[in-house]
Amino acid sequence: MTQTTKLVRIATRKSALALWQAEFVKAQLEHFHDDVTVELVPMSTQGDIILDTPLAKIGGKGLFVKELEQAMLDGRADIAVHSMKDVPVEFPEGLALHTICEREDPRDAFVSNNYKSLDELPQGAIVGTSSLRRQCQIREARPDLDIRDLRGNVNTRLAKLDDGQYDAIILAAAGLIRLEMPERITAFIEPEVSLPANGQGAVGIECRIDDEVTKALLAPLEHNETRIRVNAERAMNRRLEGGCQVPIGAFALVDGEQVHLRGLVGAIDGSQMLRDEVTGPVADAEQLGITLAEKLLEQGADKILAEVYRDA
Numbered sequence: 672m673t674q675t676t677k678l679v680r681i682a683t684r685k686s687a688l689a690l691w692q693a694e695f696v697k698a699q700l701e702h703f704h705d706d707v708t709v710e711l712v713p714m715s716t717q718g719d720i721i722l723d724t725p726l727a728k729i730g731g732k733g734l735f736v737k738e739l740e741q742a743m744l745d746g747r748a749d750i751a752v753h754s755m756k757d758v759p760v761e762f763p764e765g766l767a768l769h770t771i772c773e774r775e776d777p778r779d780a781f782v783s784n785n786y787k788s789l790d791e792l793p794q795g796a797i798v799g800t801s802s803l804r805r806q807c808q809i810r811e812a813r814p815d816l817d818i819r820d821l822r823g824n825v826n827t828r829l830a831k832l833d834d835g836q837y838d839a840i841i842l843a844a845a846g847l848i849r850l851e852m853p854e855r856i857t858a859f860i861e862p863e864v865s866l867p868a869n870g871q872g873a874v875g876i877e878c879r880i881d882d883e884v885t886k887a888l889l890a891p892l893e894h895n896e897t898r899i900r901v902n903a904e905r906a907m908n909r910r911l912e913g914g915c916q917v918p919i920g921a922f923a924l925v926d927g928e929q930v931h932l933r934g935l936v937g938a939i940d941g942s943q944m945l946r947d948e949v950t951g952p953v954a955d956a957e958q959l960g961i962t963l964a965e966k967l968l969e970q971g972a973d974k975i976l977a978e979v980y981r982d983a
């Protein structure tokens with residue numbers, strides 16, 4: 672009898688974090704299935720190429736995923752592995768997010784060579800982050816700090832800190848943990864101070880809707896609790912029509928049969944910060960996200976977001 676081997680090709684960006692995530696999925700697929708061979712198909716995306724412009728100004732949803740999606744639609748790849756936080760809320764026809772893997776630590780991390788925490792930074796210290804969500808929350812906590820744009824992949828950002836261009840930088844803890852640099856995390860920033868982005872720390876897998884063979888292979892990688900949390904968080908963003916470059920935080924926790932979802936919309940200068948939360952049954956995770964978005968809209972989130980889009 673001949674043994675048939677199934678081939679799964681992963682479209683991936685070439686950054687260290689993207690490659691780590693692709694290798695992680697490859698290892699998981701090979702662990703669960705003896706008859707599967709996995710190949711990485713590395714490629715560059717628009718987001719990797721345009722490096723000198725603040726992300727908020729390039730706008731364009733899905734800057735980091737379009738090329739990967741085209742590869743799947745063309746049949747050059749079977750799956751794409753994404754940081755959930757960078758995945759647009761809508762998918763092109765024929766593709767869907769099929770799998771959400773177990774979440775890594777979702778918190779933001781404070782990274783500095785000289786100071787132990789945000790509170791310990793001296794007046795006027797220079798803090799690097801290109802995320803509007805981090806900017807507005809840090810401005811609120813510490814209006815005296817000088818917050819400056821910080822682009823590039825995780826290693827580039829760390830190099831800029833080590834060069835002395837910043838007193839501290841803020842990154843997703845998950846990226847540092849995955850790249851085996853947990854010692855670079857000077858302090859975790861709790862969600863009460865910096866509410867994470869929707870999906871932060873979670874890896875998702877996209878594939879063609881009609882590819883039943885691949886979908887069956889992906890089934891054991893699915894993590895139910897992460898799926899519930901990320902569904903609630905993404906539903907809030909979707910209702911707010913927020914892409915990934917917006918001052919929006921969304922963070923869900925599951926406690927038994929209940930989901931607790933916190934949301935935030937902030938003016939970039941930190942002058943206005945809207946926060947709210949909802950709790951409800953796990954089965955209603957997405958509806959909770961929509962309800963929370965509507966509560967925030969009632970408080971004036973639409974006006975704040977309209978201003979962000981106008982300025983961008």
Ligand SMILES: NCc1[nH]cc(CCC(=O)O)c1CC(=O)O
Pocket residue numbers: 754755756757841842843844845846870871872873874
């Ligand atoms: N926007 C870039 C990006 N996308 C995912 C991560 C980190 C890992 C994750 O959240 O899963 C990062 C880096 C960062 O925000 O510091």
